[in-house]
Amino acid sequence: MxxxxxxxxxxxxxxxxxxxxxxxxxxxxxxxxxxxxxxxxxxxxxxxxxxxxxxxxxxxxxxxxxxxxxxxxxxxxxxxxxxxxxxxxxxxxxxxxxxxxxxxxAAAANALPVAEYTLAMILLAGKNAFAYRDRLRTERSFPCDDILPGIGNFGRRVGIVGASRIGRRLIELLRPFDLRVSLADPYVDEAGAAALGVPLLPLDALLGGSDIVTVHAPQTPETRHLIGRRELALMPAGSVLVNTSRGALVDHDALVEELRTGRISAILDVTDPEPLPADSPLYDLPNAFITPHLAGSQxxxxxxxxxxxxxxxxxxxxxxxxxxxxxxxxxxxxx
Structure with a gap:
């Protein structure tokens, strides 16, 4: 032996x-x-x-x-x-x-639960589940037989920022759904995006044309505040930003300002700093859904x-x- x-x-x-x-x-x-x-x-x-x-x-x-x-x-x-x-x-x-x-x-193995978490959040965001949960909690009753306007996942536009392991795994998980998925990544060319089965867009175009934007880029000096005030302003009214990558990729001061207008919503599993200080407004904003960095393997x-x-x-x-x-x-x- x-x-x-x-x-x-x-x-x-x-x-x-x-x-x-x-x-x-x-x-x-x-x-x-x-x-x-x-x-x-x-x-x-x-x-x-x-x-x-x-x-x-x-x-x-x-x-x-x-x-x-x-x-x-x-x-x-x-x-x-x-x-x-x-x-x-x-x-x-x-x-x-x-x-x-x-x-x-084992990053590829760790990518799967993050992609699963993101998939779940995308589908729930498409139903505006968090806002309607809060409405039900407040009102204790509202008509359940109405067709609610402006929600649903048929044809919902999902923009993925970063073809990382998680971004690529998410693309795979999204395939069975009737969603319109696009990608922004400076290291992917048209042929690479075609192989992934998604159109490749410049970041600004993806932000402006997506109902849900989900961030999966690495944290580098170049990607710090990749999503800042200008980028948030490009997102359509009613859209949702999801971040499961690193908190520093999003300018939190700019995000808080945008969220306070009620124009967009955010789902954050990572923050900057992490954990957030106890007085962070993100805890209390009704259009911010925060989880404690649990998307990865747990x-x-x-x-x-x-x-x-x-x-x-x-x-x-x-x-x-x-x-x-x-x-x-x-x-x-x-x-």
């Missing part, structure tokens, strides 16, 4: 059993030599340091410390970093790639991230390329 490669966890300790439930943990132990009692949250810890000298596979997650030159020098045998979460930007330094270490992420969904890592380990051990490898060049444009 071939010797199993040495692996180590580097994440917040309580997340290990969430990401790897018992069956997945047993499968992991069959694949690699891993000490379940040792979870790195500080690469300078003597016990962690000793294990690093033999570690070939680092299984990372939320709370992973920075993989800087000091940590990498302590791990001369390290050949793969498999991230059981989304972005690796918070801990993976360029030196990881410079040393030829394979980096893989509860039983995090086990999907562990399954992705297990599949990547099996691919590595069989000499195959990881299915979700991340290159340094593409990292800058990733969410």
């Amino acid at each position: 071939p010797q199993r490669p040495v692996a180590m966890f580097a994440m917040t300790a309580e997340n290990v059993t969430r990401i790897f439930p018992p069956d997945e943990l047993a499968r992991l132990r069959e694949l690699v030599d891993i000490d379940l009692s040792l979870v790195a949250h500080d690469f300078t810890d003597p016990r962690v340091r000793a294990r690093l000298t033999a570690t070939e596979i680092l299984i990372t997650g939320w709370g992973c410390p920075a993989l800087d030159s000091d940590a990498l020098d302590a791990a001369p045998k390290l050949r793969a970093v498999l991230h059981a979460a989304g972005s690796v930007k918070g801990f993976a330094t360029p030196e990881v790639w410079e040393r030829g270490i394979v980096v893989s992420s 509860g039983n969904e995090v086990a999907r991230l562990g399954l992705t890592v297990l599949d990547e380990i099996e691919r590595l051990l069989s000499g195959r390329e990881p299915a979700h490898r991340i290159d340094l060049e593409g990292l800058a444009r990733a969410a």
Whole structure:
């Protein structure tokens, strides 16, 4: 029987059993030599340091410390970093790639619940469900046999800002519905949009021609306040802005001003800052629906991230390329 490669966890300790439930943990132990009692949250810890000298596979997650030159020098045998979460930007330094270490992420698995959340919000927004819930709560009764004007999802125009993993998964989920979906993304050409099955529009045209705009672009210096005062003003009266990407992509001061007019509505799972200060007007505006960054993997969904890592380990051990490898060049444009 071939010797199993040495692996180590580097994440917040309580997340290990969430990401790897018992069956997945047993499968992991069959694949690699891993000490379940040792979870790195500080690469300078003597016990962690000793294990690093033999570690070939680092299984990372939320709370992973920075993989800087000091940590990498302590791990001369390290050949793969498999991230059981989304972005690796918070801990993976360029030196990881410079040393030829394979980096893989479960971002594609994490994209699914975000896309599902967004799909649900789009359909509910099309029915104006949140406003009518509030009306029913206030009035305690209103005619239920009327056909309500101005709502519905037949032919509703949905504009997707960013063909990220989540944006692309959302396009797939929207296909069965009678919606008119379009895309804005400076890194996608006409052929790429055609392959996705959606028309490609400049951002201004998408904003001006959509009933629901949903943001799925990465957070970079260039995308800060991508949706600002000018962009919000382009959105039609009665339209809805959905943001499940990063709060800084939307200028919150400008958004509050626009929401106070009652002209548009917003559904925000991410904010800037996060969490919002207790006195933020977004909590009380009737046309703002805020959730606490729960669109991504939560509860039983995090086990999907562990399954992705297990599949990547099996691919590595069989000499195959990881299915979700991340290159340094593409990292800058990733969410």
